[in-house]
Amino acid sequence: MRVGLFVTCVNDLLFPRTGRAVVSVLEHVGVKVEFPLDQTCCGQMHGNSGYRKKAGGLLDRFGEVFAGYEAVVVPSGSCVAFLRERHPHVYELSEFLIDVLGVEDVGGVFPHRVTYHPTCHGMRMLGLGDKPVRLLAAVGGIELLPLPGAAECCGFGGTFALKNAGVSAAMLADKCAAIRGSGADYVAMADNSCLTHIGGGLTRTGGPRAVHYAEILAGRP
Amino acid sequence: MSQAEAFPKAAEGKLADTRLRATLRGATHTIRDRRTAVVAEVGDWEDLRELGRTVKEEALADLGSLLARFEERATAAGATVHWARDAAEACRIVADLITVTEVVKVKSMATQEIGLNEALAARGVHAVETDLAELIVQLADDKPSHLLVPAIHYNRSQIRDLFDASIAAGVDDDPAALAEAARLHLRERFLTASVGVSGANFAIAETGSLVVVESEGNGRMCLTLPDTLISVVGIEKIVPRFADLGVFLRLLPRSSTGERMNPYTSIWTGVTPGDGPQAVHIVLVDNGRTRVLRDPVGRQALHCIRCSACLNVCPVYERVGGHAYGHTYSGPIGAILAPQLTGGHRSLPFASTLCGACYEVCPVKINIPEVLVHLREPPPAEQPVMGAVSAVLSRPRWYRAGLRLARWFAAMAPARRLPWPLSRWTAVRDLPRPEQETFRDWWTRTHGRT
Numbered sequence: 001m002r003v004g005l006f007v008t009c010v011n012d013l014l015f016p017r018t019g020r021a022v023v024s025v026l027e028h029v030g031v032k033v034e035f036p037l038d039q040t041c042c043g044q045m046h047g048n049s050g051y052r053k054k055a056g057g058l059l060d061r062f063g064e065v066f067a068g069y070e071a072v073v074v075p076s077g078s079c080v081a082f083l084r085e086r087h088p089h090v091y092e093l094s095e096f097l098i099d100v101l102g103v104e105d106v107g108g109v110f111p112h113r114v115t116y117h118p119t120c121h122g123m124r125m126l127g128l129g130d131k132p133v134r135l136l137a138a139v140g141g142i143e144l145l146p147l148p149g150a151a152e153c154c155g156f157g158g159t160f161a162l163k164n165a166g167v168s169a170a171m172l173a174d175k176c177a178a179i180r181g182s183g184a185d186y187v188a189m190a191d192n193s194c195l196t197h198i199g200g201g202l203t204r205t206g207g208p209r210a211v212h213y214a215e216i217l218a219g220r221p
Numbered sequence: 222m223s224q225a226e227a228f229p230k231a232a233e234g235k236l237a238d239t240r241l242r243a244t245l246r247g248a249t250h251t252i253r254d255r256r257t258a259v260v261a262e263v264g265d266w267e268d269l270r271e272l273g274r275t276v277k278e279e280a281l282a283d284l285g286s287l288l289a290r291f292e293e294r295a296t297a298a299g300a301t302v303h304w305a306r307d308a309a310e311a312c313r314i315v316a317d318l319i320t321v322t323e324v325v326k327v328k329s330m331a332t333q334e335i336g337l338n339e340a341l342a343a344r345g346v347h348a349v350e351t352d353l354a355e356l357i358v359q360l361a362d363d364k365p366s367h368l369l370v371p372a373i374h375y376n377r378s379q380i381r382d383l384f385d386a387s388i389a390a391g392v393d394d395d396p397a398a399l400a401e402a403a404r405l406h407l408r409e410r411f412l413t414a415s416v417g418v419s420g421a422n423f424a425i426a427e428t429g430s431l432v433v434v435e436s437e438g439n440g441r442m443c444l445t446l447p448d449t450l451i452s453v454v455g456i457e458k459i460v461p462r463f464a465d466l467g468v469f470l471r472l473l474p475r476s477s478t479g480e481r482m483n484p485y486t487s488i489w490t491g492v493t494p495g496d497g498p499q500a501v502h503i504v505l506v507d508n509g510r511t512r513v514l515r516d517p518v519g520r521q522a523l524h525c526i527r528c529s530a531c532l533n534v535c536p537v538y539e540r541v542g543g544h545a546y547g548h549t550y551s552g553p554i555g556a557i558l559a560p561q562l563t564g565g566h567r568s569l570p571f572a573s574t575l576c577g578a579c580y581e582v583c584p585v586k587i588n589i590p591e592v593l594v595h596l597r598e599p600p601p602a603e604q605p606v607m608g609a610v611s612a613v614l615s616r617p618r619w620y621r622a623g624l625r626l627a628r629w630f631a632a633m634a635p636a637r638r639l640p641w642p643l644s645r646w647t648a649v650r651d652l653p654r655p656e657q658e659t660f661r662d663w664w665t666r667t668h669g670r671t
């Protein structure tokens with residue numbers, strides 16, 4: 001099976017460590033992954049902001065770049081949700097590991113207290129369910145803690161954070177308070193766009209560190 | 222103020238009102254939790270939702286002939302059916318039917334939408350709202366802020382003060398005492414009113430019947446005591462068959478009040494001689510609905526049965542309340558219905574993070590996020606920037622150059638204070654610091670140029 005990695009533009013620029021973690025996890029379970037260098041962005045931001053034509057162009061581009069692959073792994077729930085209808089061979093990392101490969105224990109070690117925030121697109125549009133949590137639960141030394149009000153949106157919403165900055169900030173404050181209240185040292189999620197927002201809020205006000213769950217799966221002793 | 226800024230501006234004001242925030246949070250979470258519990262009891266809930274969606278879709282696909290059948294059956298049963306193109310026409314029809322100076326009203330979104338109370342007042346007719354929460358709003362000379370709980374933005378002590386100053390001097394803030402005060406105030410109106418005005422939850426084409434679903438019994442009084450009953454009904458309230466109620470009467474109460482069954486369901490078909498109103502009028506209102514019908518994506522907004530579940534789970538509604546939406550219909554459904562009905566309210570489709578909580582609970586499966594995105598029209602000021610970004614993202618070489626530029630910017634920019642409009646970001650969040658190299662640089666360094 002030829003497996004491609006679509007790292008996403010956000011991760012390419014701001015969170016290369018997430019991409020490195022995905023590569024490490026995949027290679028650890030024996031998958032030889034490729035990274036086509038012509039990849040850019042899936043078009044989600046344009047699509048969700050009312051630029052239907054431009055988003056369509058980027059969706060087409062994605063199809064061309066990843067035409068030769070049987071599976072494309074993406075460490076972002078919202079990008080997969082946006083891509084899936086047009087490109088059914090894209091998988092969020094946890095879907096690929098559990099549904100395609102059938103593995104839950106990827107050999108990670110991470111001796112810390114962790115809570116998980118299920119980001120909305122991953123949870124509701126993709127239906128990831130507890131897949132990321134199952135992967136986390138198999139990590140050595142981890143202590144998973146529940147997050148109060150986990151299903152509530154963090155208030156990011158792409159350009160919503162700028163267009164409706166006040167409401168976004170109010171939602172962020174509540175989410176950060178819940179994360180702090182969980183007693184965890186780390187909050188994990190499956191989407192670094194929400195993480196930019198939540199993580200930025202947490203470093204501003206103090207609290208657990210926000211990480212993509214792939215980085216926890218890739219934890220080595 | 223530009224249209225694009227209408228919602229964010231109104232929201233700012235509401236966000237600053239900490240009492241409102243607390244009241245809304247408490248109320249929405251209470252109904253939300255109750256709904257979750259009673260929905261979980263229904264094993265075939267998802268099938269029921271799908272059935273609800275299908276019936277509504279079927280009704281809209283055949284709306285013209287179903288309306289004609291409804292008119293025929295209702296007329297045969299002794300009702301008089303009127304047709305209104307828009308709000309003004311609907312108000313005129315209703316006002317022309319009224320020769321008294323006071324009417325009693327059942328809570329109705331359609332009459333709010335067309336501004337009936339104001340239109341009647343202009344003709345010297347006082348419309349008494351008889352739903353407790355609607356009465357509160359009316360006494361306060363305010364507007365409803367929720368489809369189902371119009372006074373959701375009031376807390377108990379505010380209601381006490383209001384009653385004390387209007388209908389029940391000296392009342393205390395015990396809910397039972399407040400309800401009793403309203404009951405005493407209304408009882409007299411019920412017994413003397415000769416005209417009742419209502420909306421309807423469903424209009425059944427097969428039988429020409431109207432259906433009102435309610436909890437307080439005030440509706441039953443308004444629908445049965447007066448001699449004349451005038452019902453204002455949006456044309457999308459049509460369902461084909463009487464048996465369809467079997468679906469909707471299960472979906473609606475659990476979704477709206479979180480009750481297994483609502484206390485009062487009134488169904489009437491024209492006039493029953495010697496029993497109830499002897500003059501029954503039905504005003505079928507378009508007011509933008511046929512325009513909505515023309516949009517193959519947007520038309521699903523007309524499936525709405527006004528249960529308000531989407532409002533109660535909406536994280537945006539929870540923080541700003543209904544008034545910020547600037548239309549009778551607020552929350553997620555308002556954000557897709559108001560722009561379509563009016564052609565205005567362009568900021569509302571952006572008043573959502575697309576979190577999807579509304580779609581998840583909607584009893585007739587309206588894909589609200591899909592319609593929100595469909596209705597988004599980018600403001601002109603932003604278009605050049607987004608156009609340039611998409612040009613960069615479409616060309617790998619430009620993209621690589623763009624990454625370098627963005628990395629440089631992110632490394633140089635102060636993490637905590639960016640210039641406008643990015644200041645909106647850094648007001649409450651830090652900017653992430655870029656790492657030593659982009660992912661693709663790391664990849665080519667470690668894996669080569671595959």
Ligand code: SF4
Pocket residue numbers: 368476524525526527528529530531532554579582583584585586587
């Ligand atoms: S859109 Fe759906 S959830 Fe919202 S009020 Fe209408 S029927 Fe209820």
